[in-house]
Amino acid sequence: MSERATGAGPGLDFRARGERVSPRRRGAWGWVDVRGRRLGQWAFILNRLTGLGLLVYLFLHLGVLSMLAVGPGAWDGFVSTALTPAFLALDVVLIFGLLFHGLNGLRITLVGLGLVVNRQQALFVALMVFGAIALLIAGLRIFAVG
Amino acid sequence: MSSPVEPANDTHATSGTGRSVRFRVSRFKQGDRKPHYQEYAVEVAPETTVLDALTAIRRDQDPTLILRHSCYHASCGTCGMRVNDTEVLACVTEVTELGGGPVKVDPIANQRLVADLVTDMVDFYDKFTAVDQPLVRGSDAIPAATVPPGVPGFTRFENCIECGLCLSACPIVATDPRYLGPAGLAAAQRVLEEPREADAFSVLRLTDDPQAAWRCHLAFECTAVCPSNVDPAGAIMFLRRRLASDRVKSIFGSGWRP
Numbered sequence: 583m584s585e586r587a588t589g590a591g592p593g594l595d596f597r598a599r600g601e602r603v604s605p606r607r608r609g610a611w612g613w614v615d616v617r618g619r620r621l622g623q624w625a626f627i628l629n630r631l632t633g634l635g636l637l638v639y640l641f642l643h644l645g646v647l648s649m650l651a652v653g654p655g656a657w658d659g660f661v662s663t664a665l666t667p668a669f670l671a672l673d674v675v676l677i678f679g680l681l682f683h684g685l686n687g688l689r690i691t692l693v694g695l696g697l698v699v700n701r702q703q704a705l706f707v708a709l710m711v712f713g714a715i716a717l718l719i720a721g722l723r724i725f726a727v728g
Numbered sequence: 729m730s731s732p733v734e735p736a737n738d739t740h741a742t743s744g745t746g747r748s749v750r751f752r753v754s755r756f757k758q759g760d761r762k763p764h765y766q767e768y769a770v771e772v773a774p775e776t777t778v779l780d781a782l783t784a785i786r787r788d789q790d791p792t793l794i795l796r797h798s799c800y801h802a803s804c805g806t807c808g809m810r811v812n813d814t815e816v817l818a819c820v821t822e823v824t825e826l827g828g829g830p831v832k833v834d835p836i837a838n839q840r841l842v843a844d845l846v847t848d849m850v851d852f853y854d855k856f857t858a859v860d861q862p863l864v865r866g867s868d869a870i871p872a873a874t875v876p877p878g879v880p881g882f883t884r885f886e887n888c889i890e891c892g893l894c895l896s897a898c899p900i901v902a903t904d905p906r907y908l909g910p911a912g913l914a915a916a917q918r919v920l921e922e923p924r925e926a927d928a929f930s931v932l933r934l935t936d937d938p939q940a941a942w943r944c945h946l947a948f949e950c951t952a953v954c955p956s957n958v959d960p961a962g963a964i965m966f967l968r969r970r971l972a973s974d975r976v977k978s979i980f981g982s983g984w985r986p
Contacts, residue, residue: 619952625946
């Protein structure tokens with residue numbers, strides 16, 4: 583422990599004296615606690631949530647495709663379910679996840695390599711506006727087809 | 729635990745014409761299992777800062793309240809804490825800015841808690857010493873400045889006031905004690921920007937590590953809470969650009985990589 587850190591001599595070093603200190607690292611709660619946080623933390627959280635959601639979707643998608651091996655009856659039954667409004671709403675959620683994760687990933691890639699660093703928040707907003715428009719169009723088309 | 733206390737008749741934090749504001753202050757003493765909140769009522773004037781209110785509590789209501797402060801004007805960084813879940817310097821945060829509700833006061837997060845609002849900053853400073861001191865810059869004072877007796881010389885970390893707010897706000901620091909952290913990486917970037925006599929090669933080598941520049945996940949919360957406009961997240965990104973550029977150059981036989 584440096585004296586510079588505390589401005590005190592070793593006599594005031596409570597760790598050297600064996601006193602207990604409470605580790606207050608916030609742990610995973612620090613990833614999801616948005617109280618008092620700004621846009622960057624929301625992007626951080628949503629990127630992880632959408633990433634996990636897309637991973638789950640990938641396996642669900644493979645499971646659904648396996649119905650093809652069961653036979654036409656199973657597949658046709660799934661397709662009729664997939665055209666219900668509740669299922670179509672899930673499609674919109676899926677597209678939201680794809681758009682957010684992809685577009686925010688583009689921001690992370692650019693900024694993470696030191697590009698557009700000073701404009702990263704404007705870049706995020708611009709990408710999200712683009713994503714919202716794309717999501718709106720996709721949602722309208724999904725329900726029009728459904 | 730809650731123990732409401734009558735408003736104090738304070739002469740600095742309160743003017744006698746202010747309003748009463750409730751403070752929920754995190755309390756912790758050596759031997760406690762975990763922190764708890766204690767409530768106080770303080771009469772505040774429009775210009776009363778959170779630090780004014782806390783020192784008034786300590787002076788007039790509860791002398792066992794432990795907090796750390798020094799300069800009262802955002803220069804020393806010692807009064808960094810979490811007020812209503814946001815990292816701030818208490819000395820420049822006016823209570824009236826915080827709305828009408830109770831004001832929640834916690835110590836900065838992700839550091840070891842010593843008592844009440846005081847954390848052990850040793851982990852923070854260890855991030856600087858971990859790089860064998862190249863991040864501690866020489867004095868910016870004029871050469872003719874008088875060095876007080878017993879002080880070997882002036883040192884400073886550029887604009888960083890060493891408050892630790894960036895470490896408190898960073899989600900990665902919350903889970904990874906090995907992460908060099910925003911303050912240390914921002915200091916590294918300053919060395920690269922202006923090496924003076926520092927060994928830029930060793931700084932680059934240090935920061936090109938999964939637990940250093942590449943560990944940041946771009947939440948930019950460190951930059952958002954920094955009271956000194958250091959922009960640690962921006963510094964980390966520029967550091968990455970330098971590292972990525974050097975990595976590409978090394979493919980063609982230049983750059984710092986062997």
